[in-house]
Amino acid sequence: MWKEENTESNVYWTSKGYVMSIEVKKITETLWEVPKKGDMLVPGRIYGDGKTIERLLKEVAERKGGGFTPALQQVVNVATLPGIQKASIAMADIHPGYGFTIGGVGAFDMEEGIISVAGVGFDINCGVRVLRTPFERPEIEKKKEEVATRLFRDVPSGVGSTGDIRLSLDEINEILRRGAEYVIGMGYGLPEDTEYIEENGRIEDADPNNVSLRAKERQFKQVGTLGSGNHYLEIQWVEKVYDPESAAAYGIHETQILVAIHCGSRALGHQIGTDYLKTLEAASRKYNIPIRERELVCAPINSPEGRQYFTAVNCGINCAFANRQAITHLVRKTFGSVFGTSISDIEILYDVGHNTCKVETHDIGTEKRRLLVHRKGATRAFGPGRMEVPERYREFGQPLLVGGTMGTSSYILRGTAKGMEECFGSAVHGAGRALSRKAAKHRWRGEQVMKELREEGIIIKSRSKPGIAEEAPEAYKDVDNVVDIMDRSGVNKKVARVRPLVCIKG
Amino acid sequence: MTYTYLEHAADMGILAKGSSLEEAFESGAEAMLNLIFDTGTINPKVKVDIRSEARDIPMLFVEVLNEILCKLDIEGLAIKMLKAGRITKENGTWFFRGLAYGEPFQPDRHPVKTEVKAATYASLSYNVERGKHRIQCILDV
Numbered sequence: 001m002w003k004e005e006n007t008e009s010n011v012y013w014t015s016k017g018y019v020m021s022i023e024v025k026k027i028t029e030t031l032w033e034v035p036k037k038g039d040m041l042v043p044g045r046i047y048g049d050g051k052t053i054e055r056l057l058k059e060v061a062e063r064k065g066g067g068f069t070p071a072l073q074q075v076v077n078v079a080t081l082p083g084i085q086k087a088s089i090a091m092a093d094i095h096p097g098y099g100f101t102i103g104g105v106g107a108f109d110m111e112e113g114i115i116s117v118a119g120v121g122f123d124i125n126c127g128v129r130v131l132r133t134p135f136e137r138p139e140i141e142k143k144k145e146e147v148a149t150r151l152f153r154d155v156p157s158g159v160g161s162t163g164d165i166r167l168s169l170d171e172i173n174e175i176l177r178r179g180a181e182y183v184i185g186m187g188y189g190l191p192e193d194t195e196y197i198e199e200n201g202r203i204e205d206a207d208p209n210n211v212s213l214r215a216k217e218r219q220f221k222q223v224g225t226l227g228s229g230n231h232y233l234e235i236q237w238v239e240k241v242y243d244p245e246s247a248a249a250y251g252i253h254e255t256q257i258l259v260a261i262h263c264g265s266r267a268l269g270h271q272i273g274t275d276y277l278k279t280l281e282a283a284s285r286k287y288n289i290p291i292r293e294r295e296l297v298c299a300p301i302n303s304p305e306g307r308q309y310f311t312a313v314n315c316g317i318n319c320a321f322a323n324r325q326a327i328t329h330l331v332r333k334t335f336g337s338v339f340g341t342s343i344s345d346i347e348i349l350y351d352v353g354h355n356t357c358k359v360e361t362h363d364i365g366t367e368k369r370r371l372l373v374h375r376k377g378a379t380r381a382f383g384p385g386r387m388e389v390p391e392r393y394r395e396f397g398q399p400l401l402v403g404g405t406m407g408t409s410s411y412i413l414r415g416t417a418k419g420m421e422e423c424f425g426s427a428v429h430g431a432g433r434a435l436s437r438k439a440a441k442h443r444w445r446g447e448q449v450m451k452e453l454r455e456e457g458i459i460i461k462s463r464s465k466p467g468i469a470e471e472a473p474e475a476y477k478d479v480d481n482v483v484d485i486m487d488r489s490g491v492n493k494k495v496a497r498v499r500p501l502v503c504i505k506g
Numbered sequence: 507m508t509y510t511y512l513e514h515a516a517d518m519g520i521l522a523k524g525s526s527l528e529e530a531f532e533s534g535a536e537a538m539l540n541l542i543f544d545t546g547t548i549n550p551k552v553k554v555d556i557r558s559e560a561r562d563i564p565m566l567f568v569e570v571l572n573e574i575l576c577k578l579d580i581e582g583l584a585i586k587m588l589k590a591g592r593i594t595k596e597n598g599t600w601f602f603r604g605l606a607y608g609e610p611f612q613p614d615r616h617p618v619k620t621e622v623k624a625a626t627y628a629s630l631s632y633n634v635e636r637g638k639h640r641i642q643c644i645l646d647v
């Protein structure tokens with residue numbers, strides 16, 4: 001009979017089940033370290049304040065036999081994977097994931113290192129795109145109800161939702177190869193849109209032959225759909241600018257209306273993850289890779305299996321870029337019919353993913369090295385001067401789009417040189433859950449959450465009432481606190497805080 | 507009820523029980539389907555083949571759940587339940603063959619609650635306690 005193996009020295013069996021302790025040392029007020037021990041190849045580093053660490057240690061102490069793996073343990077587990085560089089890192093929105101924590105960052109040597117499904121996640125390149133509009137808040141307030149109704153009608157959302165865009169297998173393959181660029185060619189956007197998308201909306205080295213037919217079949221009807229769960233489309237207004245210079249470069253000012261799109265590669269990404277979990281499980285055994293838990297299955301980057309998964313992930317990345325592009329097109333059309341704007345009036349501020357693994361060049365000691373950086377529920381956050389950042393923003397660093405929750409703030413941050421040094425230019429991706437979905441549904445009802453938000457002037461549209469309860473603002477950690485920790489650490493800096501007016505929930 | 511949902515920060519754990527392995531698989535499918543739909547709204551009018559194979563029982567369980575998720579999208583179905591045939595082991599590989607029952611998905615008739623992205627290997631376990639088969643896994647939702 002199969003049972004999860006726990007060979008690490010910090011796990012003990014007692015009559016009450018597992019008891020664990022993990023040592024955590026304070027480095028600064030916002031950065032903590034799990035010292036390298038046993039088979040860890042690097043230390044663990046966690047961004048957080050005293051309360052974050054207290055919560056993580058409590059989770060470890062409370063684990064009973066058969067329970068789930070606590071986030072701190074996951075940071076330790078990732079630190080044992082071959083070829084990991086510098087540290088197994090977690091951002092301040094850390095919470096237990098599967099294999100990697102949510103908010104987890106792991107960079108691996110291209111020769112010695114591995115690639116892991118758990119380091120990318122099932123919703124490949126799930127991410128946030130923010131659009132700038134020429135409107136100020138009062139101009140939208142008057143037509144808020146109308147635009148909410150129209151967006152809800154025009155942008156397909158919810159489980160099983162299908163879009164108007166129907167594609168042939170050849171077209172799907174082109175999307176997987178060429179991402180946003182291909183759908184722009186189909187008429188869903190402007191050529192200049194690609195300038196403000198990470199990787200210019202098309203990541204290289206994407207091979208549709210390594211994506212199963214069933215993954216493609218699952219995608220046939222889903223391009224241009226939002227999906228469900230924590231995915232959303234929001235009309236937001238800029239409440240506060242913290243850094244006027246960067247904000248000016250990013251083209252945003254207080255009271256301006258923005259639109260945020262949070263979604264990913266939909267069922268195609270999920271199926272790639274599912275397919276390769278099996279492939280990498282076999283690969284872990286074939287290449288004798290020591291793994292602490294089954295979800296951490298992986299393959300050497302250089303092995304045929306690792307290579308296939310990498311090129312399939314890139315297809316997922318392109319699919320998500322294409323999907324956010326198709327939704328952008330629907331938003332532009334809706335704004336055009338409600339407000340009379342033209343397509344070019346709605347511009348892309350930036351588009352960045354938070355479930356990816358990418359080949360990037362980083363400084364390791366005095367050397368420049370190519371590494372495969374996994375970010376699971378963590379955003380890329382390149383600092384000033386990096387060529388990957390659009391020229392217009394380059395002096396200030398890459399814009400980071402941090403999603404809040406329904407009814408709470410979202411943030412636009414920027415990457416810094418310190419972030420490049422400390423954490424491979426990475427950032428938080430959102431608030432991070434504080435309550436499980438089950439607990440949230442016990443505590444609130446969807447109708448009540450909608451009513452309370454409406455009283456604050458926020459319109460929620462959703463096909464799923466229990467889904468709204470699951471995503472109630474209080475079910476998440478305080479996004480302001482998470483962002484403050486990162487800002488104080490200096491690896492991400494605040495540029496602006498935005499608040500929602502309309503939320504179309506997936 | 508022959509299954510329970512387990513608290514997990516971001517995702518959802520399921521613990522499925524049965525007096526046989528096949529029954530535990532059916533309970534697990536029911537747990538997942540009830541998370542997605544209100545299965546009471548679905549008529550079991552059509553059936554689709556569910557076939558999977560894996561190296562061991564827990565992996566087979568994940569395979570079967572993922573196969574059902576796949577059928578929802580590809581066949582455009584709302585699935586109510588799974589009926590498991592005998593689970594067998596041949597030459598070191600475990601085989602599952604069963605039927606999933608449901609009807610064509612209609613958003614208005616089948617209100618959906620949660621999208622399950624995938625069944626994962628996280629915290630996957632299987633044991634038999636006093637004749638009860640218990641399988642646990644985490645769903646990415």
